[in-house]
Amino acid sequence: MKLFDVYPLYDINPVKGKGCYVYDEAGTAYLDLYGGHAVISIGHGHPHYIKRVTDQLQALPFYSNSVQNRVQEELAERLGKASGCNDYHLFLINSGAEANENALKLASFWNGRTKVIAFRKSFHGRTSAAVNATDNQAIKAPINRTFEVEFHEWNNLESVRASLEKGDISAVIIEGIQGVGGIYVPDVTFLEELQILCHKYNTVFILDEIQSGYGRSGKFFAFQYADIQPDIITVAKGMGNGFPIGGVLIHPKFEAKHGLLGTTFGGNHLACAAGLAVLEVIENEQLIENAATVGQYLMEQLAGFEGVREVRGRGLMIGIEFDFPTGDLRKQLLYEEKVFVGSASNANVVRLLSPLSLGMKEADIFLKRLKKNLASVHHLAH
Numbered sequence: 293m294k295l296f297d298v299y300p301l302y303d304i305n306p307v308k309g310k311g312c313y314v315y316d317e318a319g320t321a322y323l324d325l326y327g328g329h330a331v332i333s334i335g336h337g338h339p340h341y342i343k344r345v346t347d348q349l350q351a352l353p354f355y356s357n358s359v360q361n362r363v364q365e366e367l368a369e370r371l372g373k374a375s376g377c378n379d380y381h382l383f384l385i386n387s388g389a390e391a392n393e394n395a396l397k398l399a400s401f402w403n404g405r406t407k408v409i410a411f412r413k414s415f416h417g418r419t420s421a422a423v424n425a426t427d428n429q430a431i432k433a434p435i436n437r438t439f440e441v442e443f444h445e446w447n448n449l450e451s452v453r454a455s456l457e458k459g460d461i462s463a464v465i466i467e468g469i470q471g472v473g474g475i476y477v478p479d480v481t482f483l484e485e486l487q488i489l490c491h492k493y494n495t496v497f498i499l500d501e502i503q504s505g506y507g508r509s510g511k512f513f514a515f516q517y518a519d520i521q522p523d524i525i526t527v528a529k530g531m532g533n534g535f536p537i538g539g540v541l542i543h544p545k546f547e548a549k550h551g552l553l554g555t556t557f558g559g560n561h562l563a564c565a566a567g568l569a570v571l572e573v574i575e576n577e578q579l580i581e582n583a584a585t586v587g588q589y590l591m592e593q594l595a596g597f598e599g600v601r602e603v604r605g606r607g608l609m610i611g612i613e614f615d616f617p618t619g620d621l622r623k624q625l626l627y628e629e630k631v632f633v634g635s636a637s638n639a640n641v642v643r644l645l646s647p648l649s650l651g652m653k654e655a656d657i658f659l660k661r662l663k664k665n666l667a668s669v670h671h672l673a674h
Contacts, residue, residue, distance in 0.1 A: 302626060309336025312647050312654050314632070322626075325658055326634040330471070330503045330609070330645035333530030334573040341533055341569040348565035355561065357554070363564040370571045371539070375512045377525065380541040381548065384559030388502035388528030389417025391538040394553055395524045396421045396463055398546060399496035405462035406439040409455060409495075411446050413473025413637060416465060416500055425465055427473075428637070446470070447482045449489075456493045463496040468504035468514030471645075474638040475604045475611025483518040490523070498524045502538070503609070506530035507574055507648050510584030510607030517606070530648075535566035579648035583607040586650050593659050598666055601640070610644040611636065618642050621669045629661035 306314040306322070312335060313321045324332065334341060348363070355361070364384060372378040385391055400406060410416065410425040417423060424436045427443050442461075444451045455461060464486060470476040490497040499522040504514035508530060511517060515525075523545070528538035538558075557563075574580060587607040594603045594612055604611040614621070617639040625631040634643035646654075 304626070311335045311337070312650050320630060322630045322632055323654060323657060323661075324632045325644045325646040325650070326632040327530075327645045327647050328534065329529065329634070330508060331529045331532075331534055332647045333506055333508070334533050334570055334577075334579065335647040335649040338533070338569075338573055340573055340576075341566065344565050344569035344572075345535065345562065348562050351561075353560070353562040354557075356556065357559060361559065361561065361564070363561050363568070364559045367559075367564045367567045367571075370568060371541075374571050374575060375541075376516070377513075377541055379544055380525070381544065381546075383540040383542060383553055384564070385538045385540070385555050386536045386558050386563070387417075387538045388500075388526065389419040389422045390555070390558070391502060391526035391528055391540050392416045392422040392425070392465065392498075392500060393419045394540050395498045395500075395526050396425065396465065398524060398540070398542065398553070399463035399498065401552065402496055402546060403462055403494050405460055405495075407461050408439065408441045409452060409461055409464040410441055410443055411466055411470070412443050413446070413470055413476065414443070414465075414467060415470075415472035415637075416467075417502075446476055447479050449482055449485050452486065453489055456489050456495055459493055461493065461495045463498050464490055465498040465500055468499055468501045469509060469606060469609055471503035471609070471643070472637055474613065474636040474641040475609060475643060477514075477604060477606060478518075480518040483515060483520050487520045487522070496523045498522065498526065500526050502526055502528045503645070506570070507580035507583055508607055508609045508645070509605075510580065510587060512580060514606060514609075531570060532563060532566040533570050535563055537563040537567050574648065577649065580607075582650075583648045586652060586655050589652065590644065590655050590659070593655075594662075597663065605644075608644065608646050608648055608650060612642045612644070613638065614640050614642070616640065616669075621665065624665045624669060625661065629665060631658060631661055 308315050368382040414427045416425045499515045501513045505527045523543045525541040531537050584607050591603045599614045601615045602613045
C-alpha cells in the first residue's frame with residue numbers, strides 16, 4: 293500500500309527536534325520558523341512536555357467520556373485562568389476543523405438558523421461545515437455545500453451590517469488573525485462593532501483562534517487586542533504542541549444538554565496531559581511576553597528588507613509580503629540556508645509561525661540568512 297498522494301512534499305525527512313530546530317537523518321539542523329503550521333508552541337522536545345506526556349502514557353492514555361476525567365477538569369481550569377476566559381465552558385475535541393464544526397453546530401442549535409457569514413481569504417478547516425465556511429472552492433466537494441455562506445470583504449462593516457439586518461444569519465465566523473489568507477489583522481473597531489451587531493440580531497459571534505491563539509499574537513488570544521467577548525472561541529494547533537487536541541470555549545449563555553455534542557477521542561487523558569504541559573511551560577517561561585517582544589523586533593527589521601512590500605501580523609504570527617512570488621525564495625531558504633518558513637494563498641507572502649520560544653539569537657540568524665538570499669532571488673524575479 294502507498295500513501296494517498298495529496299501533499300506536495302519537500303525532500304527532507306525530520307527525525308528529531310529540539311527547541312526551535314529540527315534535524316534530518318544526517319543530523320543537519322533546520323531552524324524552524326513555521327512550527328508545522330503553527331502547531332509547535334513551546335518548542336520541540338521540551339523536557340517538561342515529554343515528562344508530562346510520558347507520565348500520563350504510563351498511567352492511563354485513554355478512556356472514554358462516559359466516566360470522570362480529572363485531567364480534563366484540570367485543563368479547563370488552567371486554560372480559563374491563562375486565557376482570562378474563566379466564565380466560559382470547555383468542550384474538547386481533536387482538531388481545529390472539529391472545533392469550528394462544533395461551533396457552527398452550536399450556533400445553529402442556539403438560534404435555529406443555517407446561514408453563515410465568513411470572510412474573503414478565510415480558512416476554517418476541511419470538514420463539512422468548516423470547509424463550507426472557507427473561502428476556497430477547490431477544496432469543497434458538492435456534499436459540503438449544505439448551507440448558505442456569504443463571504444464578505446475583510447474589515448467591511450457596512451457590508452456585514454446589511455446582511456445581519458435581514459435577521460437570518462446563524463453565525464459570523466472570523467479568524468483572530470487570518471492565517472492561510474496571508475496574515476491579515478482585523479481592525480479593532482471592526483471587531484467591536486461586529487460583536488455589537490451580532491448581539492443585536494441574535495447572531496452567534498465565533499472567533500476562530502486556531503492559528504492565532506495560545507499566545508502567538510503576544511496576547512493569549514488575538515481578539516484580546518479589542519474590547520470584545522465572543523460567544524464562542526475555537527482553539528487547536530498550539531494547544532498540544534503536536535499532540536492532536538482542540539477545544540471550543542463556550543459562553544455561559546449557551547445551555548449544555550446531555551448528547552448535544554459528543555466525541556470519542558476528544559479530551560482523552562493523554563491529550564489533556566499534553567495540553568496542561570503547554571500551558572505550564574507558556575506560563576513558567578513567559579512565552580507570550582517573549583512572542584510579543586521577538587515578534588515586534590522581527591517585524592521592525594523585516595520592514596526594511598529589499599523587495600518587502602508590507603509586513604503584517606502580531607507577535608510571532610508574521611506575514612512578509614514581497615513584490616515578487618516567493619516560491620524560489622522559500623526553497624532557497626530551506627535547501628541552502630536550512631530554514632523552514634511557510635507559504636500562504638497569496639503567492640507573494642511568506643508566513644512565519646515559529647515556536648513561541650524563539651529567541652533574539654535565532655531571530656538574528658534568520659534575518660541574516662534571509663538577507664543573504666534575498667538580493668539574488670529579488671534580482672531574478674525582476
